[in-house]
Amino acid sequence: MFSLYAADNKRKYMKNNDKIFAVAPMMEWTDRHCRYFHRQLTRRAWLYTEMVTASAILFGNRDRLLGFHPDEHPVALQLGGSDPCQLANAARIGEDYGYDEINLNIGCPSDRVQNGRFGACLMAEPNVVAQCVRAMAAAVRAPVTVKCRIGIDDQDDEEDLARFVDAVSGAGCRKFIVHARKAWLKGLSPKENRDVPPLDYGRVYRLKQSRPDLTIIINGGIRTLDAAEAHLQQVDGVMIGRAAYQHPWLLSDVDRRIYGDMRPAPALRDAYAAMIPYCEVEIARGGRLSGVSRHMLGLFQNVPGARAYRRCLSEEAVKPGAGRVVMDKALEFVDKAEMQFILSAA
Secondary structure (H helix, E strand, C coil), X not given: CCCCCCCCCCCCCCCCCCCEEEECCCCCCCCHHHHHHHHCCCCCCEEEEEEEEHHHHHHCCHHXXXXXXXXXXXXXXEEECCCHHHHHHHHHHHHHHCCCEEEEEECCCCHHHHHCCCHHHHHHCHHHHHHHHHHHHHHCCCCXXXXXXXXXXXXXCHHHHHHHHHHHHCCCCCEEEEECCCECCXXXXXXXXXXXXXXXXXXXXXHHXXXXXXXEEEECCCCCHHHHXXXXXXXXXXXXXXHHHHCHXXXXXXXXXXXXXXXXXXXHHHHHHHHHHHHHHHHHCCCCHHXXXXXXXXXXXXXXXXXXXXXXXXXXCCCCCCCHHHHHHHHHHHHHHHHHHHHHHC
């Protein structure tokens, strides 16, 4: 076992905590390689898969879609869909694969997702979401949770959000991850929907105040652990997306600051070293180094030699046959730059 944090007991860190920190599900980003890498930096944060449609699980390559390393726990599977029967079957399959939570995506605003009648457009149909959640909850023992927006289009009053949450919680969902922006289903791209609609953290805070029985996790525009700690004064948890991906080093302080875990934080070089044998196994299975290393480009950001490190991985890892030699070479740029910095400061 080469992981820094081997999960000998998959529920070791699934105790009820007053605070929750999670890395958001992000399409084409939070694949199994990304999640394994993030786990080298934090023992305790919850990790989420990319959204996988229920139909893909039922009719596609399940091992490719659902396979993950046991060290990723606690890890949640995010599903997309609107058919209660399909979602229940997909949730059951996901639980059989070992996922610790099944999350339903009611937040994605893309045209493709809308055309499939799932994602954020379902906020207009809380009874449909309730039917889906009820079917999923009956099919699995794992918690069934929902990730949603604060509203959509012109349906973004607090009363609309309250009606949605009441209907879905009544069907068995006790945990809501709320992106504190509404989604414009027409006229904005998914990228624009992550930035253009204004953030309204107060609405999420008030949701928690009105429903203290529910677990409310806030998402959207959160970029630092300072900000995360401030939000945790108001809600039960925080989910960080792009900041955790682009600046993965911030995850190394999550266990101490969010969970009060005073064990030594992982050194960035140790996290990098743990990825080398992992990459070797993936390459031996027919994968390419770039499939893993692309998630690691931000690890040494703001460290001497980081630019050369990123350039080496970006340019060399995509080449046929790239492997440990490339990873060692990339790290050498950081080591040499740091040594030069120390000598110049002496």
